[in-house]
Amino acid sequence: MGHSGINVLFEGRNFTRLLGGLWTSVWIAVLSLIIGLALGALFGVLRTSKSRLVKVIFRIYLEFFRIVPTVVLLFLFYYILPRQFNLSWPASVMAVIAFALWVSAEFSDIVRGALISVPKIQRESGLALGLNKWQLFIYVLLPQAFQLELPATINLATRVIKTTSLLMMISVMDVINVGQQIVEANNQTNPNGVFWVYGLIFFLYFIVDYPLSLWAKRLSKRNEA
Amino acid sequence: MSWAIIQQSLPQFVKGFQVTVWMSFVGIIGAMVVGLCCSLIQYFHVPVIDKIVSAYVELARNTPLLIQLFFLYYAFPVIGLKMSAITCGLIGLIFLGGAYMAEAFTGGFDGISKNQIESGEAIGMSKWQLARYVVFPQGFALSVPAIAANIIFLIKETSIFSVIAIPELTNTALDLIGLYYHSNEYLFVLVIAYAIILIPLSLLLTWLERRVRYGTFGD
Amino acid sequence: MTEKILEVEDLNKFYGNKQVLHDISFSLNKGEVLTLLGPSGSGKSTLLRCLNGLEEFKSGTIIFEGKKVIPTAKNWQQLRQKIGMVFQSYDLFPNMTVLENILLGPVKVQKRPKAEVEKEAKALLKRVHLEQYANSYPRQLSGGQKQRIAIVRALALHPDLMLFDEVTASLDPEMVRGVLELIKQLSDEDHMTMIIVTHEMNFAKQIADQVLFLENGTIVEDTPGKEFFEHPKTKRAEEFLESMEF
Structure with missing residues (x-):
């Protein structure tokens, strides 16, 4: 396998660099999820309120994030926030804000759905x-809703992880961006390297997301039973 | 925000809009065909092939479209498969979407109550008759909400085509921003363009879901 | 003269335009058992739910322990600690153990010391012969067991009045007896004041001090228990008793 190109992965610091890129993707995903889930839980509870105004506002918020593709969302934050509000935060922070708000919108819908599907008689x-x-929320509704919403929440997490692949588009040094640099640097000497670099990244995403999806599937089967 | 800039950019956005729409359309139809075939193979437990189908579904669902496209566009030529960006985009979307659609159909078939199946068996239906008269008609109706969600999802995913320079909506906006720097205006048009596609479609799909749910079974 | 614990005057309730309770008036003495009888859809359960603030009513007065109830959410929340209710479908909280279900009200709502309540809860569990299930989850219990736990859960708040809404209706026949015995005990030994909606006529006959017979949301008859079963005043009640064939 001397000339298959796999050696690109292990030349110099390439492998460490890829792992470094992976770490960037991971912390952005984790931080966005933590902030997004906390906000989303709050919004979800608010969406069960009786006030029409509150309901309409959060509904519009949700629909906005449903309609705008995540790539576009990233660009909105990347181009518009710094210019309109004179912020010069790094792209990774912009990405966390964009992802967290997106997660909060999606999660608010999950929480709302779970809350209203707790049987009325339990309430x-x-x-x-x-x-x-x-007290009704804390002891009865939220714990039961949590069980109902867990599979959907895990699926949301797998989507966030997959979506970190878009980070390269706003020049964050994520695993794909690093991969692309390595491919370009070795294009002359090792044209087959591209296969292995992208293959490895493909595999990395798969081994993170696949167990999570399996877990979500198992849980939702159990909820149905 | 300047209207003049928006106006000047409109012809380009219209072209991008057309690309997004036709590629979504072809991709979604392809994904539904692939998805239906896969879920039928799983439903009838076709030996060996059903294992391959399961592996495909998991692989496609648990990896990002962007890396799938990179693989098709940059890595495949190394093994002698060189395709245009548009072909790669369509194959990528069908590859990803096929897996999601397969899950949607399978979910529908699995969602039919045991009683329905047992009462079919009780009157002596074969597995094929059961599928033909009970499982498929009810299963399709049950899978409509998931299919609708997938359609919206896949249209949004076409925005990722911009990484391999397919001139669809997002790529058009990025090109314009790169040339003229009017990011506010171009991003505004971009968001509106997606809204024009997705809002009516999502209303239509919601209406269809209701019709299927109440129309078919009358509850 | 016995003390009145509950008086209801001219209660009217609507669902949209449809009136479901018409001018309901009755009173209940402390320590007595009132059973609500009548065909399905006669408004028995609705009336019971009005007495616990789970349903709003349009007009009328409820006087509980001498005080007129002002029907705000806050007042009902206070009153529900005095008026316990048990439902047909038991509705233990599936996310909590049996003991946690029982402790929730006394500890979180009434802020009583946990150790004291826990001792009391265990004694109550022993009384219903379920002490070995204290740390089980509801899904591990049979329907009859769940229903006895639900009764214990309501009793743990030390209510002055208990409402039972068809508590045996979803139980297997062999489970029914244990639950009914428990309710009978509460009446005989604890002199608990109770309002019971039931279709178990034999049980009603044994336990009722007073019977309200409802039809179409109206009280057709308000009679002492024994008399109702032996000499119903109205033709409708007579037909009803015959149709139940107990």
């Missing part, structure tokens, strides 16, 4: 014990 028997609205 009533909580009330019958004298629980107030807040």
Whole structure:
């Protein structure tokens, strides 16, 4: 396999560089998820409120993020925030903000769906014990909603991980961007390297996302049973 | 925000719009055909092929479209398969979408209640008759919401075609920004263009979902 | 003269334009058992749910322990600690163990010390012969067991009045007896004041001090228990008793 090109992966610091790029993708995904899920849980609870105004506002928020492709979202934050608000934060921070808001919109819908699908009688028997609205949320509705929403939340996480592949488009040094640089640097000496570099990245995404999807599938089967 | 700039850019955006629309259309139809074939193979447990189908579905669903496109566009020529960007884009979208559509159809077939299947069996239906008269008609109806969600998802994914320089909407906006720097205007037009495609479509799909749900089974 | 715990005057309730309860008036003495009887759809459960604030009513007065109930969410939340309710479908919280289900109200709502309540809860569980299930989850229990736990959960709040909404209707026949015995005990030994909606006529006959017979949302008859079963005043009640064939 001397000339198959696989050696590109291990030449010099290439492998370490790829792992470094992977780390960038991972922390952006994790941070966006943490912020997005926290915000989304809050928005989801608000979306079950009786106020029409609150409902409409959060619905529009959700639909905006549903309609705009994530690539476009990244560009909106990357080009418009710095210019309109005079912010000069690094692209990775812009990406976290964009992803976190997107996650919060998607998650708010998941939380809302789960909350309204907790059976009405569960809510009533909580009330019958004298629980107030807040206690009802904390002890009865949220824990039950959590179980219902877990598979969808894991699926959302796998989408966020896949979406980090778009980071290269706003010049974040993620795993794909590093990969592309390595491919270009070795194009003359090792034209087959491209196969291995992109193959490895393909595989890296797969080994992160596949177990998560399997887990989500198992959980949702159990919820149905 | 300047209207003049927007106006000047419109002809280019119209071209990009056309590319996005026709590629989405072909890609989605292709994805539905691939998805349906895959889910039928899984439903009838065709030996060996069903394992290959499962592997394909998992691979395609758990990797990003962007890296799938890079592979097709940059890595395949190394093994002697050179294709145009447009061909790569369509193959990528069908590869990704086929897996999602397969899951949608399979989900529908799996969603039919056991009682329905058992009452079919009770009147002596064969597996094929059961599929033909009970599982498929009800399963298609059940899979409509997931298919609708996939259609919207796949149209949005075409924005990623811009990485291999297919002149669709997003790529058009990026090119214009690169040339003239009017990012506010071009991004505004870009968002509106996606809204023009997706809002009516999502309303149409919601309407269709309702019709299927209430129309077919009357509850 | 016995003390009145609950008085209801001219209660009217609508679902949209449809009136489902018409001028309901009755009163209940402390320590007594009132059973609500009547055909399905007569408004029994709706009436019961109005008494716990789970349904809003259009007009009328509820006086509980001498005080007129002002029907705000906050007041009902306070009152529900005094008025326990048990539902047909038991509705234990599936995310909590049996003990946690019982402790939730007393500890979180009434802020009583956990150790004290836990001792009491265990005694109550022992009384219903379910002490070995304290740390089980509801899904591990049979319907009859769940329903007895649901009753314990309501009792743990030390209510002055208990409402039972068809609590045996979704149980297998062999499970019904244990639950009914428990309710009978509560009446005989604890002198608990109770309002019971049921289709178990034999049980109603044994336990009722007073019967309200409802039809189409109206009280057709308000009679002492024994008398209702032996000499119903109205033709409708007579037909109803005959149709139940107990």
